[in-house]
Amino acid sequence: MQIQRKTLAQEVADRLTEGIINNEFAVGEKLPTEPELMKIYGVGRSSIREAIKILSIKGILDVHQGVGTFVISNTIHESLESQMDKAEIQDVQEVRSLLDAKIAAKAALNRNEEQLRNIKVYLDQRNTLATENRDLECYQADINFHVAIAEACGNILLKEIYTIASSHILRSFESSHNDTESFIISQDVHKRLYLAIENQNAEEAALIAQQIVDRIY
Incomplete structure (x- = not known):
């Protein structure tokens, strides 16, 4: 098994997680838009969407189509x-x-x-x-x-x-x-x-x- 380097999406997910832990993004708060997140983290749209998907699966974010992505939990066990x-x-x-x-x-x-x-x-x-x-x-x-x-x-x-x-x-x-x-x-x-x-x-x-x-x- 070859060692896999961390993907850009995982890097973004980790940084978003840190922001949630540090209360930069509070529970109930809507995240910045995709273009804003792309600018903040310096990555493409696909990496932002994959990062949000990772955190949605973990029950940290909730995506409302046409409305935005919201923080729904800050109870995060660090990996x-x-x-x-x-x-x-x-x-x-x-x-x-x-x-x-x-x-x-x-x-x-x-x-x-x-x-x-x-x-x-x-x-x-x-x-x-x-x-x-x-x-x-x-x-x-x-x-x-x-x-x-x-x-x-x-x-x-x-x-x-x-x-x-x-x-x-x-x-x-x-x-x-x-x-x-x-x-x-x-x-x-x-x-x-x-x-x-x-x-x-x-x-x-x-x-x-x-x-x-x-x-x-």
């Missing part, structure tokens, strides 16, 4: 993704690191052949891109490798938390990337992790995953 967006990158990395060994062990026990093939695809991509020094693409492949393992672990909640954390870390990397030397050095330990999962050796998979977290190559 895990939004909380991670506001967190320090070190905290997000710690969350992901705490999950790695458990996820690897469960993936070794629960993976199927298709999931194993996906893990191998990203492992090979990681190696090729590291050798070619294509840093951003290499980091994407590395993230996808670990998320593919999370996909195979058999626990939907663990996978979701791990995927959101990985997406956040990827965005942070994009603004501070350098080269792929560390990926080349760590390719062998990632290959050993794959083999442990292939051989359904949960104990070995957990041990190697922890070595990757601790950067013991």
